[in-house]
Every structure is written in structure tokens, then in C-alpha cells.
Amino acid sequence: MMDKHITSVSRVCHFHLRNISRIKPYLSDVACRSLVQATVASRLDYANGLLHGIPQTQIKRLQWVQTCG
Secondary structure, three states: OHHHHHHHHHHHHHHHHHHHHHHHHHOOHHHHHHHHHHHHHHHHHOOHHHHOOOOHHHHHHHHHHHHHO
């Protein structure tokens, strides 16, 4: 059940990160970093209370999005 949610969160984060990479030349480094951090954090924070007790393999998928974002 949570697998679909985690897949969706990962997909949406990568979609937004790709779009940010397209406008990166027009942003300062600080603005780009802030935009990426805010985007990833807001997506990962949504419904995070439901993630309590999920298997470590699924948590690692979300951590990968967090570290690569």
C-alpha cells in the first residue's frame, strides 16, 4: 500500500527537480539550493506520519530522494 505512495512521491520529486534544472541558469546558487530543499522537504513531509513502521527498504527509497535532491 505505501509502495504506491513512495513511488508517487519519488516520481513527483524527480519531475520537479528536472524542471528546476531547466531554470537553474537563471537562479543564484543560494536560490537554487533553497528551491530544491523546499521542494523535496515539502514532498517528503506530506503524510509522513503514515510512514511509521514501514520496511527499511522503502525508507531508503525516500532517503535517496532526499540526498539526491
